[in-house]
Amino acid sequence: MLDPSELYAIDPAVAAEVEARTVGGDGPVLVHAVRGFMDAGGAGRLAADHLIEAHESTRLATFDTDQLIDYRSRRPTATFDANRWSDYERPELVIDLLRDSAGVPFLLLHGMEPDVQWERYAAAVRQIVERFDVPLTIGIHGIPMGIPHTRPLSVTAHANRQELVADHMPWFGTVEVPADASTLVEIRLGESGHDAMGYAVHVPHYLAQSSFPQAGIMALEQVQRATGLELDLAELTESAQDAMLEVERQVADSPEVAAVVHALEQQYDAFSKNIGRPNLLADTSEIPTADELGAEFERFLAQQGPEGTER
Structure with a gap:
């Protein structure tokens, strides 16, 4: 492998500021939301x-x-103005130092997912960590699921140490x-003894x-819960309210979409009832195993008719 340190440049003044704020060997958490393979609803992008x-x-x-980027696979955007090229949107992959509402520093890795040299990139992130x-690296993104927008969102949590989730x-x-x-980063950090997780x-x-701003809010709420950071979600919450109104309007204008949403609501509510929880985020002292949950879900679906009602 080529030297990972040659993949990135560190601003020495900002680095000195981060190191000066490190107390007792405990530095800032690192949140990463890198755009690439999958990000349903723009959850990671909106959050970043x-x-x-x-x-x-x-x-x-x-x-x-x-x-790191294959330009012919994901071509950057250029702007043509009348008779000249006036701008070129250079791809970025960066780490910024941010401070939460209480002034606590944290790091944010964002930009384009590397197309090549993943192992070297993961090693570079480990060097920075x-x-x-x-102390903790957290990734966020969205995945599509058969759930209705009218019910609470849920998350799949994963980590390289079971206690974290x-x-x-x-x-x-x-x-x-x-x-x-990002998956490789989490795996390689775990192999080198560093805590990493994702939502x-x-x-x-x-x-x-x-x-779908609601997805970005959910992602950041999970980050807050895991790290104790105080993140300002006010503007994103306002955007989420506007987005929800627009979704409701479009659903109301389409009987076909409304029928799909209604069927998903019935399945969600029935499944929640079957596993003994008012919603899929409710706390429980006895969490079913993945195999138990999968078996219950398969049994539940087998009882459903084509319109989402029990046979």
Whole structure:
């Protein structure tokens, strides 16, 4: 492997500020929301954009995207103005230093997912984690699920140490899915003894291609819960309210979509009742295993007719 440190540049002044704030070997947490393989509802993108807009930030590290991005696979945007090229949107992959509402520093890794050199990229992130004594790395993104927008959102939590997600209900057993660079980062950090976890927000599948601010809020609420950071969610909450009104309007204008939503509501409510929880986020002292949950879900679906009602 080529030297991972040659993939990025650190601003020495910002680095000194981070290191000066490190107390007792406990540095800032690192949140990452890298755009690439999957982000239903724009959960990670909206969360990252909101953090940059709502909190003071300075650039700590800049990755060399010329070494990491396949431009012909994901072509950057250029602007043509009458008779000249006036702008070029250079891909970015960066780490910013932010401060929460209480002034507590944290790091945000955001931008384009690397297309190549994943192992080297993961090693570079590990170098940064170790240099700045990052105690916890958290990834956020969205995945499409067969749930209605009228019910509370839920998340799939994952971590390289079981204790980090002990209070979250597992949604899946063992499955094989396409990997992404953030997955590899979590795995490699765990192998080197660093805590890393992530949250995949469940987004209604019919909203997966749209910006769904509720998903961004859910992602950031999970980050707050895991880290104790105080994040300003006011503007994102306002956007979520506007987005929900627009979704409701479109559903009301389409009997076909309304029927789908109603069927999903019935399935959600019936499944929640069957597993003894008022909603899929409710606390419980006896969390079913993934196999138990999967078996119960299969049994439940077998009882359902084509319109989402019991046979």
